[in-house]
Amino acid sequence: MFYREAGDFKTSYAADNQTFPIAFDRYRYWVVLAIAFLVMPFIINDYWANALLIPFLIYAIAAIGLNILTGYCGQVSLGTGAFMAVGAYSCYKLMTAFPDVSILIHVVLAGGITAMVGAAFGLPSLRIKGFYLAVATLAAQFFLVWLFNKVPWFYNNSASGQISAPERFVFGVPVTGANTDAWAVYLVCLVFVTGSAIIARNMTRGSMGRKWMAIRDMDIAAEIIGVNPLRAKLSAFAVSSFFVGISGALFFSVYLGAVEVGEVFGINKSFLVLFMVIIGGLGSIFGSFAGAAFIVCLPVVLKLIGVDLFGWPPDLVAHFNLIIVGLLIMFFLIKEPHGLAQLWRVAKEKLRLWPFPH
Amino acid sequence: MNETATPQMQDQTLEDYTTADGRKIGGVMMDLKSITLRFGGLIAINDISFNIRQGEIRAIIGPNGAGKSSMLNVISGFYQPQEGEVWFMGKKRPTMRPYKVARQGIARTFQNIALFEGMTVLDNIMTGRLNFMKTGWVAQSIWLGSAKKEETINRQKVEEIIDFLEIQTIRKTPVGRLPYGLKKRVELARALAAEPNLLLLDEPMAGMNVEEKEDMSRFILDVNDEFGTTIALIEHDMGVVMDLSDRVVVMDYGKKIGDGTPDEVRNNQEVIEAYLGVSHD
Known part of the structure; x- marks a missing residue:
């Protein structure tokens, strides 16, 4: 009975404009944050952190990034993996060039560098749309991966061609390298996720977000209302790449520790993040989280059920995972292009009237 | 008929005046001079000149394919005419992108609604x-x-x-x-x-029933009256056009065939021919 807007009167436009207009949502938001920050670090263990929580948090940042570009601004991108690689390699170069600067600053700077690269690769969007733009970003995907393999400067001439993160500390606690604790890595990722989500939400609800959405829904009308298409599209590419770059930097530095670019940041990664956005919901920050959680959790859940419960061979379960994701992509594209977020919204609307639908 | 009608219509006084219902009409806000717009071999607008005055409701009418929407697109900067000049607020407007035109204070609506469907x-x-x-x-x-x-x-x-x-x-x-x-x-x-200083409405009443038309007409008059917004509109419903507008431009096959008050236009032989057809014998 407490989950409804009835009786929750807004007396100012600012109050009407807040992120969670329903009081219950606001309280829940704070409760979730409190649990994530104050409870989880104490109960976390290595398995759950590495299998679920940390990849979920990092992919959520990437999904937020891609969602800004594809969900809010309507520009399809298949270059997410490459932009993550840009974030990872910038972070690596910064870490090795300036060992005394905090890793947190490096990660943010890596995001900034990726933003510039992303904006440059967004230039074709001024001329082409849809599938053709997707192909243009595909070119970015292959070109950047090739570049990071080809030019030894990017991996500091290491013999293996890999980049590996040196040990770095935040407040005296190691967060990269071999001797990290799960809770420290988790907290670093959590801080970045929270920051990214808040910034993304603020940008999408203000005039920037409206420009992006106007371009997405009808670019001609947007231009006639006074939106500069060049600036709107390039800013979407830049902001999107900023988040994707941060997620790439975190993926490399605190999660994997060592990266071979073709393997980790290949075209598969681009599709994986795109699937998260499609399943989670285009044009919704919550959807980015839902999609990331879904794609990260599915293999783990299937393994629990299939391998541990029924004793099926692991490769069969892995194939099941692919089949389910494929089917879901088709289902969502046909039935619900706005993904889990929209299903959640519809469920709320129906429940509000339940059991009298009219 | 053309020879006698056109010069007289061109010779419009440009002094400020007040309409019967008390609205003030000022000087020329937008002046279109000899606009010609071609798409390849097709001449969509052929050497058309007319002006829009401060505070008035200006209608553009004509049969289908006459070039009315193209005219609006020229004004809003969406098409660049090959010949002719667009003067706005006493200044010649250089070639500019639509979003810059919007920033000068020209807003418009579209014939087929162009709202952002995914937004509230x-x-x-x-x-x-x-x-x-x-x-x-x-x-x-x-x-x-x-x-x-x-x-x-x-x-x-x-x-x-x-x-x-x-x-x-x-x-x-x-x-x-x-x-x-x-x-x-x-x-x-x-x-x-x-x-906006100038509001362009492309068929604001297309596809509406009588009540909706009445509502929309009332809104258009109120906008003009309360905000003093100058309005240029394209409309097919002659009753609406004659009631709402201060002056009317009539186009046919890309040419201007009439320009003046609703009464003048209504009695213009060429306009009657364009709308009702004429026997060629």
Whole structure:
């Protein structure tokens, strides 16, 4: 009975404009944050952190990034993996060039560098749309991966061609390298996720977000209302790449520790993040989280059920995972292009009237 | 007929005057001089000149394919004419992109509604205020101070327009769910939110029933009266055009065949021929 807007009167436009207009949502938001920050670090263990929580948090940042570009601004991108690689390699170069600067600053700077690269690769969007733009970003995907393999400067001439993160500390606690604790890595990722989500939400609800959405829904009308298409599209590419770059930097530095670019940041990664956005919901920050959680959790859940419960061979379960994701992509594209977020919204609307639908 | 009619119509006095219902009509706001627009071999607009005066309601009429919408597209900067000059507010307008034209204070609606379907009514109308929102991206991303304040100020303006057009109840509804007539009204609201000097309406009453037309006519008159907005509109419903407009331009096959007050145009032989047809024997 407490989950409804009835009786929750807004007396100012600012109050009407807040992120969670329903009081219950606001309280829940704070409760979730409190649990994530104050409870989880104490109960976390290595398995759950590495299998679920940390990849979920990092992919959520990437999904937020891609969602800004594809969900809010309507520009399809298949270059997410490459932009993550840009974030990872910038972070690596910064870490090795300036060992005394905090890793947190490096990660943010890596995001900034990726933003510039992303904006440059967004230039074709001024001329082409849809599938053709997707192909243009595909070119970015292959070109950047090739570049990071080809030019030894990017991996500091290491013999293996890999980049590996040196040990770095935040407040005296190691967060990269071999001797990290799960809770420290988790907290670093959590801080970045929270920051990214808040910034993304603020940008999408203000005039920037409206420009992006106007371009997405009808670019001609947007231009006639006074939106500069060049600036709107390039800013979407830049902001999107900023988040994707941060997620790439975190993926490399605190999660994997060592990266071979073709393997980790290949075209598969681009599709994986795109699937998260499609399943989670285009044009919704919550959807980015839902999609990331879904794609990260599915293999783990299937393994629990299939391998541990029924004793099926692991490769069969892995194939099941692919089949389910494929089917879901088709289902969502046909039935619900706005993904889990929209299903959640519809469920709320129906429940509000339940059991009298009219 | 043309030889006698046209010079007389061109010779319009440009002194300020007050209409019968007490609206003030000022000097020339937009002056289109010998506009010619071609698409390859097709001449969409052929050497057309007319002007729009401050505060008036100016109608552009003509049969299908006469080039009316192209004319509006020239005014809003969407098409660049091959020949001719566009003068706005006493200055010759250089070739410019539509978003810059919008910033000069020209807003428009479209023949086939061009709303942002994925956004709510409120967000759609708020896009009309984009040119008034100047906060940088840093302030927006942390949603502090200026961004929040600016949002509230512009929301206030938008709410005034929502009240004015009587669409309070659908404020938070996604536009995709609205019926046709309301969409037209929301589109008008979005154009009004830009506080334009010149408002271009491309068939604002197309596909409406009589009551909706009456509503829309009332809104158009109120906009003109209360905000002093100059309006140029394309409309096929002759009754509406004759009732609403101060002056009418008639186009046919890309040419101007008449220009003047509704009464003058109604009695123009060439206009009658264009609309009713004439036997060629």
